Amino acid sequence: MSRRTFAIGVDFGTESGRALLVDLTNGQEIATAIHLYANGVIDEGLPGTNIQLEPDWALQDPNDYLEVLKKAIPAVLEKSGVNPEDVIGLGIDFTACTMLPTTSDGTPLCFLPQWRNHPHGWVKLWKHHAAQDEANQLNRIAREQGYTFLDRYGGKISSEWFFPKAWQILNEAPEVYAAAGRLIEATDWVVWQLTGIETRNECTAGYKAIWSKSEGFPPNAFFRALDPRMEHIVDEKMSRTLLPLGTKAGGLTQEMADWTGLLPGTPVAVANVDAHASVPAVTVTEPERIVITMGTSNCHLLLGVEERVVEGICGVVQGGIIPGLPGYEAGQSCVGDSFGWFVEQCVPASYEREAANQNLSIHQYLEQQAARLLPGESGLVALDWWNGNRSILVDADLSGVLLGLTIATRPEEIYRAMIESTAYGTRVIIENFQARGIPVKEIVVTGGLPERNKLLVQIYSDVTGLPIRRSGTTQGGALGAAMHGAVAAGTSAGGYASIFEAASHMAHLHEESFTPNPQIKAIYDRLYQEYLILHDYFGRGANDVMKRLKQLREEVIGAPK
C-alpha cells in the first residue's frame, strides 16, 4: 500500500453506537465517536405514547441507528482530519438477534403513522425475552418432528432468536406480521440503508435464524407446522441469498454520503455481529485459539476445521466468523452480571468505606482483597448459574449456588469464588470442544471485564491451564467491522484481499500475557473436579431442585409459567 488509507467501523451496541476510524496499514485507531441512542432500550413505555410494555419486552427505535450514522461518522472524520477520499471502506457490527419488521422498501413499520403506536412495529432488541412461549413450542415441534438442525444449536433455539421473535409478532399482531414486507436483522437493515441494497449476511442467518450453508433454512413444512401462516416466511419476508462476511454489500448512497461526509460509492461490507466481528480484530483467524468476549455474560467463539456436533453450544456456522471455517459459538449466561449483583446486594458498608478510603471502586477493592487469597483458601465453590446456564447445559432454569460457607467467610472470598466459578464454567466449555476433537490451545479475551480485572484473567489461565492474551483494542467490534470494510473494498481500492490479510496488518493484542502457574493449576484441578460433580448433579437431572424451586416460586407469586 503506497497511500495511507483508512476504514471506518461502526459498532451498534445496546445503549449507543460508536464509530471508529482506523489506519489500514497498521490498525491504529485514529478517532472514535460515540452517539447515545435517544430512546435507548425501550422496556417500559413506547416513546411518545402512554402504551406500557409487558415484562420481558425490550425494543429499540431504528431512527437511533440512523442518528449514529449521521453523528458519529462525521465526528470521526472531523476529529481525525482524514480526507473522506482516503476512507476506502465501511463496515458495521451489531447486537443480534435484533430484528424489525419493515415494508418491502425497507421502511421500518414503526416509522409509519399506522404502526407507530404498535409495539410490534418496533425493533425487537436481542434481550427482548417475551417470545419464550414461541421458543418452547418451536423446540418441541422441532424435536417431535425429528429436525436435526437443533444439533447445531446445542439442542435448543433461544427465545432471543429470529423465528421466535417473528412468530411472536404473528401470534400477537397478525396485522403487523402481514404488513411486514420484510423481517430483517437490524444489522442487515442498516447496511440496506447505507447502500440502498437489501443484503443478508451468513453470520446472523446462521447463528440466529437456523440457516446453514449446506442445508439452508429449515424447510417450509417446518414453518407450516409452527403456524400455517408462517409456511413461506423465508421466501416472503427474508431471503435465501446469504452473503459471506467481508463481501461488499454495495456502495454508499448519495443520501448517506451527504449524511456521513463520506464519498458516495464508498464500499460497505455486509453486516456482522459484534462478538463475531471482534475475532479477527484480536488476531484470531485460525483454529485452536478461543476468543472470549467477557462482559455481563461470556461469549466464546472458536474456529474449527470441519463442522461437528458439539453439546450445548449456541451454534456452529460454516463461515459464520471467518470465511471457509466453521465458527463455533458458546456462552455463559452470567459473568459480570453476577459480580455486579454481588457488589450491589452483598458488600457491606465497611467495605464501601474502606474502598472509598483507598480511592478504589468497590470492584477494585474486592479484587485487591481477593488477590491476596490462595486458591482453595476460602473453602468455597460456586455454581455460576445466576442467570441459568447456556453452555453446555442449555438450561435457563438452573440457578446459582454457594457452597462451603462458614461464619468466617468474608466477602472477598465469595467474590473470588464467583470469579472462579465462571472460570470453571469456561473450562467446561473448552473441554467440551476438546472432547469433540476441536482443539483449544490459547485464550484471547476481550471486553471490559478483562481490561479492568487482571485477577480474573489470571484465574481463567490458572483454571483452564491455558495461556491468555488480552485484546489490544477496547473496540474489537468496531475494529473488526472496519477490517471487513477494508476487505469489502478490496486491494484495488487500497483495502485487503481477505480478512486474513487484514488481520495480519491491523489486528493486535495487548503485550502482556498470562500463563498458568502449575502449582495453582493443580489446586484448581481439584476444585474443578468438585465443580464438575456439582455441575452434573444439579445440571443433568440427578437433583432438579433448582427447577422445582423456580416452579414453586412461580406458583407462589402467581406469575405465568
Next chain:
Amino acid sequence: MSRRTFAIGVDFGTESGRALLVDLTNGQEIATAIHLYANGVIDEGLPGTNIQLEPDWALQDPNDYLEVLKKAIPAVLEKSGVNPEDVIGLGIDFTACTMLPTTSDGTPLCFLPQWRNHPHGWVKLWKHHAAQDEANQLNRIAREQGYTFLDRYGGKISSEWFFPKAWQILNEAPEVYAAAGRLIEATDWVVWQLTGIETRNECTAGYKAIWSKSEGFPPNAFFRALDPRMEHIVDEKMSRTLLPLGTKAGGLTQEMADWTGLLPGTPVAVANVDAHASVPAVTVTEPERIVITMGTSNCHLLLGVEERVVEGICGVVQGGIIPGLPGYEAGQSCVGDSFGWFVEQCVPASYEREAANQNLSIHQYLEQQAARLLPGESGLVALDWWNGNRSILVDADLSGVLLGLTIATRPEEIYRAMIESTAYGTRVIIENFQARGIPVKEIVVTGGLPERNKLLVQIYSDVTGLPIRRSGTTQGGALGAAMHGAVAAGTSAGGYASIFEAASHMAHLHEESFTPNPQIKAIYDRLYQEYLILHDYFGRGANDVMKRLKQLREEVIGAPK
C-alpha cells in the same frame, strides 16, 4: 404457703453472671443484678502475664465466679428490700462443660502461685476447642473397643466435653494433672464454694462426662486405653456419687453468708446447667413439649418416658433435666451466629442507610423486609451448616450452602432463607425424635432470638407444623436455678416438694402463641423435602465435597489438620 418466701437463682454465663430474686408463690421476678466477669473469656493472653494462648483456647478465671456471688446477690437483696430470712433457697446454673483443676480442698490451681502462670491451671470454658485431638482419639478408641456409651451421645463425644479437656491437661501438662486433686465442673465447684461440701450433679456428669444412671462412668479399662495415667481418673479426681437435680447440696457457709448477705445455712441446690435449668422455668416438666433455647446456636431439650438410642443427639441422660425422666438434648451449631454473619458480611450499605432512616436495627429492618415475602418466593433453599452440623449428622466439617441464587436475589431473601434453613434443621431433629417413638407436640422457645424476632418464631411454627409458645421470662436459667433452690429447701422451709410443684407455681409462658398456617405449612413441606435431599446428599457421604474443601483449605493455608 402462708408466708411470702423467695429464692435466688444465679446464672453463670459466658461473659457475666446474673442473680435473680424471685417470689416463690408466683415466680414473679423481683430483682436482678448482673456482674461482668473482670477477665471475661480468656482467649488471647493469660491475665497478668505475657503468656499467649494458642488458637482455639478459651479459659476463665474462677475468681470471677466468686465475684458474682459477692456482688450480684447483695445487689438483688438490696434492690428488692427482701429480708434475707425470707430467701429460703439458692440455686445456680452454669455453662457446661466448663471445668477446672483444683486441689483436694477445692482451691483452683490457678489461685496458687506455682500454677498461676500455667494456662492449664485455669478454667477451661465450654468453648475451649483445643482438645480436638483428644476427642478424636477418644472416639476412635471407644469405637474400636466397642463401647456402647457412644450411642447415648449421637455416636461422638465432643471436644468441648469433660474427658477430652482433662486428657488435654494430662497430655500437655502432666504436672498440672498430677497436682489436680480434683477435676470438676465449674458449676459443681461454685456449689462447693457456697456450701463447703463437694457434690457432683447428674446433669453435667450425664451430658458432659459420659456418666449414666444405669451404667455409671465408662470402666477404668477404657480410661487406661486412653492413657494408663488416666485409668483411675474418676476415683482419684472425680466422684461416683452423683446427686439428682433439686437435691440439697448443703447450707450456705458462714463465709458465704457474710459475702452474700444471706443467712448461713440457707439451702443450696446441687449445680445445674443453663439450658437444662430453663426447661422447668418455661413450664416443661413432662414429655412431648420440646424446649429450644435459641441464640447463636440452638439447644433442644426434650423429656421422654424411657431412654432410647436416638441418632445424632448430643446426649440422653436419665434425670438429666427432670428427675425420673430421660432428658434428650440435641443441638444446631449455627443459628443466630449465621444471621449475625450475614448482617456483618453481606448486607449492603443501602440497607444500613434505610434501616437507620427508619430507626431500626439492621436485623429489624431485614426482618421487616423478609416478613413481606411469601414462602418459596425467593426460590432459595439453604443448608444451615455455617458451623457444621451437630444434630443429627454430628459433623463439624459440613458447611453452609445457598442454592437458587439469581441476579434478582435480594438480601432479605437470603436472610429469610437462612432463617428457614435453621427451621428445617429443627424439623429434622424433631422428626428424628418422632421416628424413634419420642413424640413432640409443642415447641417452647426461649433465649434472645425469639424475643426479638417474631418472624423467626412463626417460620419455625409453619415449618414444623407445631404450635409454639415463647418463654415468659428472659432469664430462664436463673429462674430455673431459683426453682431448684426452692426444691432443695423443701416444703418445711417454705419451698417446694418437687420441681413439678415448683414449676406449677413459678413457671410461666408468654401469652402470645404461634400456630402453623396450613397453606404456608404445605409450601414449607415442599421446601423441606428439598432441604432433606440436600441434607442427605451432602451430609451422608454421597458427596463429601465440604470435607474435601476443608481438607484442601487446610493444605493450602498450611494449618495443622
